[in-house]
Amino acid sequence: MKNRIYLDNNATTPTDPRVVETMVPYFFEKHGNAASRSHPYGWEAEEAVDYARENIAKLINANPKEIIFTSGATEGDNLALKGVFEMYSRKGNHIITATTEHKAVLDTCKKIEKMGGEVTYLEVDDKGLINLDELRAAIKDNTILVSIMYANNETGVIQPMKEISKICAEKGVLFFSDATQAVGKIPVDVVDLGIHIMAFTSHKMYGPKGIGALYVRRKRPRVKVTAQIDGGGHERGMRSGTLNVPAIVGFGKAAEIARLDMEEDTKRIMALRDKLENGLMQMEETYINGTTDSRMPHVTNISFKHVEGEGLMMTFNQTIAVSSGSACTSASLEPSYVLKALGLGDDLAHSSIRFSLGRFTTEEEVDRTVEMLTKGVQHMRDLSPIWEMYKEGVDLDSVEWTEH
Amino acid sequence: MAYSDKVLEHFKHPKNVGTLDKSQKNVGTGLVGAPECGDVMRLQIEVDEASNVIKDAKFKTFGCGSAIASSSLATEWLKGKTIDQAMSIDNMDIVEELALPPVKIHCSVLAEDAIKSAIKDYQEKNGLEVTATVGHH
Numbered sequence: 001m002k003n004r005i006y007l008d009n010n011a012t013t014p015t016d017p018r019v020v021e022t023m024v025p026y027f028f029e030k031h032g033n034a035a036s037r038s039h040p041y042g043w044e045a046e047e048a049v050d051y052a053r054e055n056i057a058k059l060i061n062a063n064p065k066e067i068i069f070t071s072g073a074t075e076g077d078n079l080a081l082k083g084v085f086e087m088y089s090r091k092g093n094h095i096i097t098a099t100t101e102h103k104a105v106l107d108t109c110k111k112i113e114k115m116g117g118e119v120t121y122l123e124v125d126d127k128g129l130i131n132l133d134e135l136r137a138a139i140k141d142n143t144i145l146v147s148i149m150y151a152n153n154e155t156g157v158i159q160p161m162k163e164i165s166k167i168c169a170e171k172g173v174l175f176f177s178d179a180t181q182a183v184g185k186i187p188v189d190v191v192d193l194g195i196h197i198m199a200f201t202s203h204k205m206y207g208p209k210g211i212g213a214l215y216v217r218r219k220r221p222r223v224k225v226t227a228q229i230d231g232g233g234h235e236r237g238m239r240s241g242t243l244n245v246p247a248i249v250g251f252g253k254a255a256e257i258a259r260l261d262m263e264e265d266t267k268r269i270m271a272l273r274d275k276l277e278n279g280l281m282q283m284e285e286t287y288i289n290g291t292t293d294s295r296m297p298h299v300t301n302i303s304f305k306h307v308e309g310e311g312l313m314m315t316f317n318q319t320i321a322v323s324s325g326s327a328c329t330s331a332s333l334e335p336s337y338v339l340k341a342l343g344l345g346d347d348l349a350h351s352s353i354r355f356s357l358g359r360f361t362t363e364e365e366v367d368r369t370v371e372m373l374t375k376g377v378q379h380m381r382d383l384s385p386i387w388e389m390y391k392e393g394v395d396l397d398s399v400e401w402t403e404h
Numbered sequence: 405m406a407y408s409d410k411v412l413e414h415f416k417h418p419k420n421v422g423t424l425d426k427s428q429k430n431v432g433t434g435l436v437g438a439p440e441c442g443d444v445m446r447l448q449i450e451v452d453e454a455s456n457v458i459k460d461a462k463f464k465t466f467g468c469g470s471a472i473a474s475s476s477l478a479t480e481w482l483k484g485k486t487i488d489q490a491m492s493i494d495n496m497d498i499v500e501e502l503a504l505p506p507v508k509i510h511c512s513v514l515a516e517d518a519i520k521s522a523i524k525d526y527q528e529k530n531g532l533e534v535t536a537t538v539g540h541h
Contacts, residue, residue, distance in 0.1 A: 308442055310468040314407070314415055326442060326468070335442065347439035383421055383472060385446035385464035386439055401438030402517070402538075 005365045008321040009204075009358035010153050010181060010299060015250070016206040016359070022253040023208065026246035034243045035234065045245045052252020059255040060198070061189040062215050068235045069248060072212040073180040074104040076199025079214055079239065080176045081108045083225025084145045084197070085117055088174070092142030098122045098130050098159075099341045101149050105178055109147075118142070126343045127291035128157035132167065139171045150179035150188070150198075154325065154338040154354055155290030156299030158182070165194030174223060180204055181296060184258035186266065190215055196223050202247070206359060207254030211247035214239075261359075269357050270297035272366050276355060277302070279370035283377055285390075289339055289352055298357040301325075301339075303348040306387040307380040312353065315376030320369055325352035407469055408503040414473035419480050422462040424448040432526025434518040436538070443467030443511065445475050447518035449482055449490075451526055456486045463518070470508040474498050474515035482519065487526070491535060493519055 006014070026048060034049045036042025050064070057064040070076045081095065097109055099121050109119045120138045122130045130148060139146070146168050151158045161177065168175040176197040182188055183198075184205025190198060201212035216238065217223045224238070231240025277300045280286060285305035304312060309326030325336030326349075335349035344352075355369070381387040386396060407415070426433045430451045437444040443466060450460040461479035465472045477498055482490055498504070498512035517538050524536040 306439075306466060308467045308471075311415075311466075311472060314412075314469040345440065346442070350439070350442040380466075383418060383464055384444075384466040385435065386444050386466050388423065388464060396439065399435075401440070401444070402436050 003319055005320045005369060007355045007357060007361065007365075007369065008323055009361075010156075010354065010356035011323060012203045012209065013206045013358050014360060015203075015208055016254060016257060018257060019207055019250045019253045023246045023250040026249050030245075032245070034245055035232065045243075048249050048252075049243055049245060052248045052255075055252040055256040055259070056213055059188070059259045060183060060200075060215060061191050063218060065236070066215050066218050068214040068216055068238050069243060070199070070212045070214050070239060071210055071244075072203070073102075073178060073199045073201040076201070076212050076214040077102070077104040077178050078108050079225055079228050080197045080199055081105065081112060081145070081147060082228055083238070084174060084176065084223075085112050085115070086226035087224050088144040092140075092144045094118045094120070094140055094143040095145045095147060096120045096122065096135065096138050096143060097147040098124060098149070100124050100128060100152055100154075100157075100338045101147070102153060102178055102180070105147055105149070122148075124341050127293075128152060128155050128289075128338075128342050129291065129294070130159060130164075132160065132163050135164065136167050136171075139167070139173060143171070143173050145174045145176055147176045147178070150177050150182035151186075151296045152290070152338060153181050154336060155301045155342070156181070156296035156356075157290040158186075158294045158296065160294070161193045161195065168196075169194055174221075181299075184255065185262070185296060185298060187262065190217070196221065197225070202251035202254055205254050205258050208247045208250040211244055211251045213251070265359055266297050269359070269361065272361055272363060273298055273300055273355075273357050275363070276300065276357070276366045276369060279366070280373055283374060286377075287348065289342060289344065289348075299354065301352055301354045303339075303344070303352040304377050304380075305348065305351055306384050306390055307351050307377055309351055309353055312351075312373075312376050312380050315379050316372045320372060322356075323354045325354070326350045410477075410502050411469055411473040411504070414476040414502070415469040418463075418472060418476040420460075420462050420476065420483075421464060423464065424450055424460065424462050429529055430526070432522040432524070432529065434521030434523075434525060434538075436517045436521050437467070437514055439466065443471045443514060445471065445514055445518040447475060447478060447515075447522050449522045449526060451487065453530070456488075458482050458485050458487070458490060467511065467514075468508075470502070470504055470511040471514060473502055474504075474511045475518060477501060478515045478519055487523055487535075490519060490523060 032041030032045035034045040053064040183200035198215040203209040289301040309324030339349040461482040463475040495512040495516040520536040
């Protein structure tokens with residue numbers, strides 16, 4: 001549909017046409033298995049994989065040998081956490097992570113606890129940042145891994161990677177980061193940042209879905225993870241399974257474009273994000289969730305007080321794709337745990353909308369979004385009894401609500 | 405999740421949005437839900453004391469589209485009904501009329517609670533026997 005506006009790039013990005021183009025031959029004439037060593041079909045597939053691996057490594061300043069292909073960041077998170085837990089079991093069983101991590105990390109940690117592991121969940125402050133002193137204090141003799149995401153998917157808040165890695169290096173524990181939202185959008189340098197293991201994925205950087213990578217450092221220190229999928233010993237024995245050649249080729253192209261266009265793309269997208277944010281913040285009782293000092297350039301998460309998020313989304317008649325921290329958008333009926341971890345009350349969490357812009361977002365779309373949101377918020381507030389009470393000066397905390 | 409046409413229609417053009425003077429003796433007000441739960445409904449009825457017929461009904465709702473549609477529909481149904489007839493409105497009637505999916509049934513429950521709560525307020529204000537009980541679900 002022509003009139004639709006896509007502002008949900010943190011969920012997934014559209015595939016760049018240049019990426020699709022490079023993939024096509026690998027579905028047809030170049031259909032070989034990269035592990036076939038005895039004929040040209042295999043050789044050209046392997047060559048294409050090597051080239052992609054190089055481009056992906058370059059994007060994060062890694063060595064191509066340090067790139068392990070996975071099906072995506074969820075698998076990468078699983079492999080990193082469970083793989084380290086198994087591989088380093090003689091050293092310890094304690095992992096440190098944070099409450100605002102993605103479910104792929106949190107649920108894996110829950111599983112590890114069932115497997116006999118011990119996990120510490122660090123709280124975040126109202127900005128969405130972990131406390132470095134708390135991290136330092138949480139590291140014990142049996143700690144093997146610190147797992148802190150690079151940038152949060154809901155708020156875009158960027159954790160202090162370098163400071164975290166310094167603490168990890170000091171204490172001699174491994175540092176893993178789920179960098180799904182950061183890689184391809186902002187410069188990420190694993191050497192400079194001192195990250196030992198890092199998960200990321202293609203479909204958040206305009207590549208195809210179903211392909212991701214786990215960076216596993218080979219030197220100082222040499223890191224190994226126990227494979228979670230056994231088979232032919234592909235990917236240096238850490239992840240078996242026939243390589244998805246077309247997807248890897250696309251991922252490689254996406255990484256190449258990201259590296260070459262990042263500076264300009266980011267500048268443009270950030271200007272649009274700021275325009276959107278400034279436009280929306282003109283409305284009274286609107287709040288930005290998470291710090292604006294350390295944040296991804298394409299994301300803003302805003303709560304519109306006394307307006308329920310899903311209802312608000314309905315006012316745009318489903319022409320603007322965004323996501324809400326409202327419970328109504330999930331089956332659980334619980335509002336966003338990430339926003340609650342920042343100290344937001346349930347009411348403000350229910351009122352939040354995440355806007356994530358991308359490479360293909362236009363200024364005209366941003367203008368239309370501000371216009372439609374402003375109308376939508378007005379419509380919802382006209383309908384809202386608590387907005388009316390708030391305007392009349394009723395202290396909403398003094399009202400006896402009937403929980404249901 | 406796609407919304408039914410009826411939910412969309414009530415959402416875009418809600419019926420009977422507004423506020424009645426709650427200090428009036430013949431106005432009953434029901435306020436149910438909580439901001440923390442993501443929905444709050446305020447439903448008011450104005451009753452003709454002689455005939456026991458609901459003359460007017462108004463609502464304001466903080467919530468998702470289904471919650472707004474449920475309360476809009478409830479006010480439409482209430483107008484012209486006697487208190488006894490209004491008492492018999494069941495949340496499943498709302499579910500059926502709006503074709504609400506299972507995850508939205510709680511919106512209809514809240515609307516029924518809002519009706520009962522408004523009736524209860526009216527009955528208490530006027531020293532009548534309270535026949536409405538709220539939150540039996």
